[in-house]
Amino acid sequence: MYKLFLTLRYLRKRRIAYFAIAAVTLCVAMVLIVMSVMGGWLEMVKLRARGLLGDVIVDNKAFQGFPLYEEFIDEISGWPEIVKATPLVYSYGLFQFRQTLRDGTTQVIQDGMARVVGLRLEDVCEINAFKEGLFYEKHYPGTTHLGEQQQPLIGYDLAGDPIPLKDEDGAIFGYRRPILPPAYQAALAESQAQDVVDTESAEDENARFLEELGVPPMPGVYRIVDDFGPPRMAGDPRPGLILGRDIVAKRHSDGRHERHYPRGKMVTLTLWATAGHSVDPFPIKQPFRYADDSYTGIFEIDSQYVYCDFDHLQKLLEMDEADRIDRETGQVIGKAPARCSQIQIKITQRVDGKPVDPVALCRRLEELYHSYLSDERFQLDLTERKLITRVEAMTWQESQAHIIVPVEKEKILVTILFGIISLVAVALILCILYMIVLQKTRDIGVIKSIGGSSGGVAAIFITYGAAVGIAGAVLGTILGSLVVHYINDLQDALIWFHPSLRVWDPAVYSFDTIPSEVRTVDAVCIVAVAILASTVGSVAAAWRAGTMQPVEALRYE
Amino acid sequence: MGRTELRVLRDCSLSVADGEFVAVMGKSGSGKSTLLHILSALDVPQKGQVHFAGEPVFAPPVSRRLRTSITDVLSAAERRRNHLRRTQFGFVFQFYHLLPELNVLENVLIARMIDPSVLAWWSQGSAARGDATDILKRVGLSERLKHRPSELSGGECQRVAMARALVHKPKILFADEPTGNLDAEAGANIMALLAELHREGQTIVMVTHDPGIAQHADRILHLENGRLRPA
Incomplete structure (x- = not known):
């Protein structure tokens, strides 16, 4: 009993112990913050790598893509391991948003480089988590597509009863209820019936006005008719384009987004068909309509990627099927097969109760693709044969190893570095406890004179070290968790104070927010190591105290 | 204690009966406190033995280096000495040591x-x-x-x-110059307390250099040149 009693008393009365506790607290908090941010970053990198990919990716890392993908997909669709496979086309382009001035001319209000992805929306939504990041599809289910579309305009419900409002003089007048075109209004009602609430958008004037009218909110931004007429679809039909959210919206400090453009606004893509059949590539300018915006949380994706229909982009880039022309004679000598840049495949976890080995499956997929080189059904030219030779199948982890492995190593390195720095706390505890033992030498003699054993006296200082570790670890965990929890607010406050104080640059770390989640396993490990290190730091002092002879201790000056 | 080995006690033999009050007198540095420390199992003699209730207090002699090592921490002899100090012995220091x-x-x-x-x-x-x-x-x-x-x-x-x-409630109370650091009145109070305890049957072994204080004891011994002799 005396060990615990004296330990607690020394902790309370020896104020120097507070410095040891503070040192452990800071070290624990520091390591916890570093591990949480780095670990969170690693998890986000993995999620990013996983989120927009299939379980298996077939790619040849060539800008020109590779042919025979339809035949390949048809063939593997019969395999029991394959759930779904879909081709994609990747390219680069320039996007432009324009506005029309009063004199009828237009001017560019926003432009930038874009990574253009051609995809089959329904297939991709089955293969990965792309659909979960679509804003309008979430609130207006079934309305997002990449086909030809017009712009939906909010109009007024001319058939329904007007909403009574008061003007500035207090006179009551009827205000027609604003509504969307029927398909959109029905989709909105469907999502609202399922309690889908918009927590991602910043509050704007329109939302406040609708609230004042008592009309359910209409998430997103829509253009309103100019003539107080009914809702309608307006403008020329154009293919739909899904844009990364950071292209069309501004992120506020609370994480919500404020959209700049109404849904259905025209956006022009300028592409360069370098992978096409043409000998001399030329720029292609194509108008689209802003159909939806996609949010992954990954800055470099959300600020650069735009998505359009696979077949449309393939055609624009001249990667579709075309006549094969003899360059010498100019005559058509056959058909050049269509090409894609990548195939994403979703696989099942088990077949006949046995787990599927994705790596072995990749080897089989590669073998199948390479077997097309000797397949007499296909007439391939030299370039196409080279493109197929380079086709590789890999798991999503393999395909992203070049991103994940360096981040994993960086996390380990930083954790080790901060762990070494934390050894300072151990040294501090050692010094403080040794000092306390020297100060308490007579007390040690007294305790031994009343029957305290050497082990018991040593245990007082071991317990003391452990108690310092426990107190420091608990406080450090609380401090670290609070900092991690509010880390984005802290950064926003720093940026508000001065923009140069930004510590997390989305352009550098890929994500627009700092990871702010403490993993329990990290916290438990850090707490355990802190307590162990503090206890180890007390061993030398405890040893000296324990081996001291009572008379020697009592005579100590 | 120091690097130079001093032979403080030689051929000392003392037997204390149950309920007895023994005072040990001697000049400063004569080894009174060392004797008391050894009797109360606070210090370990290089030679010799102390028996309490017929049982030896110390294990066979070992080197000082070994005594301060882990073997001593865990030894049965130390456990016995701890037990005696905890249950059978009480010790009053000159400087209180609170x-x-x-x-x-x-x-x-x-x-x-x-x-x-x-x-x-x-x-x-x-x-x-x-x-x-x-x-x-x-x-x-x-x-x-x-x-x-x-x-x-x-x-x-x-x-x-x-x-x-x-x-x-120790069997023996050891007192090392219990009044040595006190004024006359406080010293008298302490001695009155010791005398009262003795009347109640408490065994007391006290060292002092003050003959007036020693008068309270049943038996007074002098320690000179490391040897004990009756007063």
């Missing part, structure tokens, strides 16, 4: 905390607290239970030290 972080009651109570575990303390704690309060009442400090040693006079500190030495 723990400054503890108040009066806690300084006494600590002697009862050595044995029980934390769990056992739940059941034994209140009884021990009662014993400590009683003994402090007896030494006249019932009003000072919550005071710290720094708030007490020298005489009061020594009475707390006596209460600490007596709280576990």
Whole structure:
């Protein structure tokens, strides 16, 4: 009993112990913050790598893509391991948003480089988590597509009863209820019936006005008719384009987004068909309509990627099927097969109760693709044969190893570095406890004179070290968790104070927010190591105290 | 203690009967305190043995280096000496040696905390607290239970030290110059307390250089040149 009693008393009365506790607290908090941010970053990198990919990716890392993908997909669709496979086309382009001035001319209000992805929306939504990041599809289910579309305009419900409002003089007048075109209004009602609430958008004037009218909110931004007429679809039909959210919206400090453009606004893509059949590539300018915006949380994706229909982009880039022309004679000598840049495949976890080995499956997929080189059904030219030779199948982890492995190593390195720095706390505890033992030498003699054993006296200082570790670890965990929890607010406050104080640059770390989640396993490990290190730091002092002879201790000056 | 080995005690033989009050006198540096420390198992003799109730207190002699090593920490001999100090012996120091972080009651109570575990303390704690309060009442400090040693006079500190030495009802009370650091009045009070304890049957071994103080004992011994002789 005396060990615990004296330990607690020394902790309370020896104020120097507070410095040891503070040192452990800071070290624990520091390591916890570093591990949480780095670990969170690693998890986000993995999620990013996983989120927009299939379980298996077939790619040849060539800008020109590779042919025979339809035949390949048809063939593997019969395999029991394959759930779904879909081709994609990747390219680069320039996007432009324009506005029309009063004199009828237009001017560019926003432009930038874009990574253009051609995809089959329904297939991709089955293969990965792309659909979960679509804003309008979430609130207006079934309305997002990449086909030809017009712009939906909010109009007024001319058939329904007007909403009574008061003007500035207090006179009551009827205000027609604003509504969307029927398909959109029905989709909105469907999502609202399922309690889908918009927590991602910043509050704007329109939302406040609708609230004042008592009309359910209409998430997103829509253009309103100019003539107080009914809702309608307006403008020329154009293919739909899904844009990364950071292209069309501004992120506020609370994480919500404020959209700049109404849904259905025209956006022009300028592409360069370098992978096409043409000998001399030329720029292609194509108008689209802003159909939806996609949010992954990954800055470099959300600020650069735009998505359009696979077949449309393939055609624009001249990667579709075309006549094969003899360059010498100019005559058509056959058909050049269509090409894609990548195939994403979703696989099942088990077949006949046995787990599927994705790596072995990749080897089989590669073998199948390479077997097309000797397949007499296909007439391939030299370039196409080279493109197929380079086709590789890999798991999503393999395909992203070049991103994940360096981040994993960086996390380990930083954790080790901060762990070494934390050894300072151990040294501090050692010094403080040794000092306390020297100060308490007579007390040690007294305790031994009343029957305290050497082990018991040593245990007082071991317990003391452990108690310092426990107190420091608990406080450090609380401090670290609070900092991690509010880390984005802290950064926003720093940026508000001065923009140069930004510590997390989305352009550098890929994500627009700092990871702010403490993993329990990290916290438990850090707490355990802190307590162990503090206890180890007390061993030398405890040893000296324990081996001291009572008379020697009592005579100590 | 130092690097030069001193032979302080030689051919010393002392037998103390149950209930006896023995005073050991001698000049400063004659080895009185060393004798008391060895008798009370606070120090280990290089040669010789101390018997308590017919049982040897010390293990066969070992080198000092070994004595301060882990073997000693875990040895049965040390466990026996600890047990004796905890249950059979009480020790009063000249300089009181109270723990400054503890108040009066806690300084006494600590002697009862050595044995029980934390769990056992739940059941034994209140009884021990009662014993400590009683003994402090007896030494006249019932009003000072919550005071710290720094708030007490020298005489009061020594009475707390006596209460600490007596709280576990030891067979033998060892007192090393118990009045050596006190004024005459405080010293007289302490001696009156020791005399009263002796009348109640407490065995006491006291060292002092003051003949007046030694007069309270049943038997007075002189320590000269490391040897004990009757006064």
